[in-house]
Each structure stands twice: as C-alpha cells, then as structure tokens.
Amino acid sequence: MGGEIMGETGVEDAKEAYQRAKAEYGQIKSEHNSVVSQRKDALNEAKRSQKKAIASLNRQIASLENDLHGKVASVGGVSLYxxxxxxxxxxxxxxxxxxxxxxxxxxxxxxxxxxxxxxxxxxxxxxxxxxxxxxxxxxxxxxxxxxxxxxxxxxxxxxxxxxxxxxxxxxxxxxxxxxxxxxxxxxxxINQYQGLVQDIPPKIEALKAKLEEAEKDDAVLAAQGELDAALNDTERLEAARQARDEARQRYRDEKKQTKAPLFGSRAHDDHDGAGEAEEPLDDVTVSKAERAHSESPAEAVPGQRGKGLSRILWKVLGLAVIALGVFFLLGMLGGILDGYGIAFVLVCLGLGCGLVYLGIRLMRRGKAKS
Structure with missing residues (x-):
C-alpha cells in the first residue's frame, strides 16, 4: 500500500514538472517568434525606404539628363536637341x-x-x-x-x-x-548648352554617388544583421525544449512504473489535459495487453479450435468449387473435340474460369480467417 502511494506521488510530481516545463517552453517560443517578427518588419521597412530613395534619385538623374540631352523640336528629318x-x-x-x-x-x-x-x-x-x-x-x-x-x-x-x-x-x-x-x-x-554642360554633369555625378550609397544602405544591412541574429539566437529556446522533453520522458517513466489497478482501470487520469496525445494511447495499449494476458486458457482454447475448424471448412469449400470449375473446363475441351457449337464452348469456358477463380478466393478467405 505504501509503495502505491509513493508511486502516485512520483507520477503527480513528474506530471507537474512536465506541465511547468511545457508552459515555459511555450512562453520562450512565443517570445522568440515575436522578436523574429519584429526584426522582419524592421527589415521590410528599411527595404521600402531604400527602394523609395533609389526611385527618387533615378527620377532626378533622368530629369537632368533630359535637360542636357533631351529633344527641343523636330521638323521632318531635322531634330534639335x-x-x-x-x-x-x-x-x-x-x-x-x-x-x-x-x-x-x-x-x-x-x-x-x-x-x-x-x-x-x-x-x-x-x-x-x-x-x-x-x-x-x-x-x-x-x-x-x-x-x-x-x-x-x-x-x-x-x-x-x-x-x-x-x-x-x-x-x-x-x-x-x-x-x-x-x-x-x-x-x-547653343548659348544655353554652354551653361548646361558646365552645370548639369557635376549634379548628375553627385546624384549617382548618392544612388550608390542608397543601394548599399547601412540601415538595410543592419536590419538584416539583427534578423539573422534573432534567428540564430536559439540557445535559450533549445534549452527549454530539451527541459520539456526530459520532463515528459520522466513523466512517462513514472507512469510505466506505477502498477495498474484491478479491472484494467487507469492509475492516473489526465483530465487536466497535461499529457500529450500519445500518452493515453500508451495506457490503452497496456490495458489491452493486460487483458490479453488475463484471459484464462480455458477461454482461449475453444476460440482457437473454432478458428481451425472454420479454416478447414473454407479450404474444403474452395477445393470443391475449383474441382467444379475444372470439370467445366474439361467439358469445354470435350465440346471442341466433338464439334459442339461455339455457344457451348464459351459457356463452359466462362463457368470454368469463374468457378476456379471463386474457389481460389474462398481458400484465401480461409487463410485470412485463421
């Protein structure tokens, strides 16, 4: 009696420890996912800002190049730029x-x-x-x-x-x-171009330099680095996962060591939902095995005898049907030799093949029943 009480206490302690480890792992995982999500949002925002800056610089460069090289007028085959x-x-x-x-x-x-x-x-x-x-x-x-x-x-x-x-x-x-x-x-x-050629090219070069800087935006690189760091920072998460798995294994071991009560009822009910989905299956499996061992030989022997008799009957029936099918096939051969009509031959062939196939299926059914 004292051993059973100690076993009950050990299972409950292991169960509570597993619940705590599982809850802690869930909280750490949620925090990790939240940090990763925030870093992804920051990276996307940095990329959007970079894209906007690049588009603005490209528009400015295109406008200046048009002022320097764009078309002014065109008549027939003559074009002035x-x-x-x-x-x-x-x-x-x-x-x-x-x-x-x-x-x-x-x-x-x-x-x-x-x-x-x-x-x-x-x-x-x-x-x-x-x-x-x-x-x-x-x-x-x-x-x-x-x-x-x-x-x-x-x-x-x-x-x-x-x-x-x-x-x-x-x-x-x-x-x-x-x-x-x-x-x-x-x-x-002509007069305007002399001024443009002195003024616009330096502006274009300055904008192109800014464009190169925008394409190598430090904010994007920093945001990408922070995201990579968050994704790789899994030490605490892995430790919590390992603690949860170890607590779950201890809980299972304690349950296995606890004796099952009479009539195959469970020693511990997981009404609080703390156990994993596979834990009730383990209990059911043990109960079935215990019930199988608890059956008396007197109950098992008649069942085995009945199965053996059923198997023999199915085989005999299958052999009889196969023999009948062979008889029809022989009749088909005789009809061909004696010159019977094609209808007689086809009927014998169909019946013979069908009965042979049916007999084989019946014999296989006898094996399956065994």
Whole structure:
C-alpha cells in the first residue's frame, strides 16, 4: 500500500514538472517568434525606404539628363536637341559656328480650264420641237464647263552650316513655319548648352554617388544583421525544449512504473489535459495487453479450435468449387473435340474460369480467417 502511494506521488510530481516545463517552453517560443517578427518588419521597412530613395534619385538623374540631352523640336528629318542637331543621318554639335537657315522657292497658283460651248444639233432639234425657233437657238448651244487646277511648285530647304560640315535638307513646303521656328531656336540652345554642360554633369555625378550609397544602405544591412541574429539566437529556446522533453520522458517513466489497478482501470487520469496525445494511447495499449494476458486458457482454447475448424471448412469449400470449375473446363475441351457449337464452348469456358477463380478466393478467405 505504501509503495502505491509513493508511486502516485512520483507520477503527480513528474506530471507537474512536465506541465511547468511545457508552459515555459511555450512562453520562450512565443517570445522568440515575436522578436523574429519584429526584426522582419524592421527589415521590410528599411527595404521600402531604400527602394523609395533609389526611385527618387533615378527620377532626378533622368530629369537632368533630359535637360542636357533631351529633344527641343523636330521638323521632318531635322531634330534639335539640347546638345546636338540631327539631320539626314548626321549629327552636329551645338557650338558657335553652327547656323541653320530656311530657304524657299517656287510658288502656288491656280488656272481655270474651260470646256464645252459650240453647237449641238440634237439640242437644236429638241428645242425647236418644244419652243420653235427660240427653242432651237437656245437648245443648239452646248453647256460650258470650267475646272480650277492648282499648281504647286514650292520648295522648302533647311540649310545647315557647321565647322563639322553642312547639308541641305528638302522638307514638305507646308512645314515652313515649323522649320523657321526650329531654326530660330538654334542660337538660344547653343548659348544655353554652354551653361548646361558646365552645370548639369557635376549634379548628375553627385546624384549617382548618392544612388550608390542608397543601394548599399547601412540601415538595410543592419536590419538584416539583427534578423539573422534573432534567428540564430536559439540557445535559450533549445534549452527549454530539451527541459520539456526530459520532463515528459520522466513523466512517462513514472507512469510505466506505477502498477495498474484491478479491472484494467487507469492509475492516473489526465483530465487536466497535461499529457500529450500519445500518452493515453500508451495506457490503452497496456490495458489491452493486460487483458490479453488475463484471459484464462480455458477461454482461449475453444476460440482457437473454432478458428481451425472454420479454416478447414473454407479450404474444403474452395477445393470443391475449383474441382467444379475444372470439370467445366474439361467439358469445354470435350465440346471442341466433338464439334459442339461455339455457344457451348464459351459457356463452359466462362463457368470454368469463374468457378476456379471463386474457389481460389474462398481458400484465401480461409487463410485470412485463421
């Protein structure tokens, strides 16, 4: 009796120790996951800030490059940029000595082409039939037609003169106004470019340097380092996990050492939910084994005899069915030799094969029953 009480006390102590270790592990794990989550949020925020800064710097660089190299105007095959002039596949630097002029020649005029008039015999006859002599006079005249014809021999030339060479580009005469506007902007672009080339490139270089720094943002590197440190800081978590596992094993060992009470009831009920899912299964397994050993030989022998008899009956039945199937198969062979019809042969074949298969299944069932 005293041993049972001591066993009960040992199990309860082990159970409480396991509960404490399990709760402590859960708390440490929750704290660890919380720290990791915070570090991940900090890293994502640093990356978003870095991405925003990089996008802003790229926009500023693109704007300055457009001010330095962007297009100002374009007419036909002539394009004026802040730093160059392109025409006919050639490129001219915007420098003093570059001159663009617009020349025109020819003109646009119209002529009138007249057709018709003269005498019309058919019209005179018809007019005379209707209105007599006056009708013949009026109807005998053909209708006069006139057509205005437009003549356009205008020519528009954009002439480029530069220390690098020159050329003349023939454009659509209707683009004269746009061509003159482009030519008028060339001197201003030349003067402006001289200032831009001194001012913009240093700004672009400074922005590119900032861009390199932004791409190597220390805040992102620091946040990544803190996240890695949090992920690798598992010493306390592993210690708590090991303590929990050891406490659980001690609890199981204490339960195994405790004697099971009479009638196979459990020595300890885990109504408080402290045990793991596998712990009740262990108790059930032990109870089944105890019940198996507690069965008397007198109860086991009749059951074994009944199983042996059932196995023999199934085998005999299976052999009988197989023999009947073989009989039908032999009948099929006899029918073929004696010249019976195809229907008889097929029936015997189907019955024979089916019965043989059924007999084999019955014999296997007898083995399974054993």
């Amino acid at each position: 802040h730093d160059r002039l392109e025409a006919g596949g050639s490129t001219y630097k915007l420098e003093h000595g570059l001159r663009v002029t617009v020349n025109t020649s020819g003109g646009r005029y119209s002529t009138t082409e007249v057709s018709g008039g003269g005498a019309s015999i058919g019209g005179a006859v018809l007019g005379a039939a209707i209105a007599g002599v006056p009708g013949a006079v009026i109807g005998g005249r053909k209708k006069v037609k006139s057509k205005e014809i437009i003549h356009d021999d205008r020519r528009l030339y954009v002439t480029i003169e530069s220390p690098q060479g020159g050329q003349s580009v023939n454009l659509n005469p209707d683009l004269e106004q746009q061509a003159r506007s482009l030519a008028a902007q060339v001197p201003g672009c």
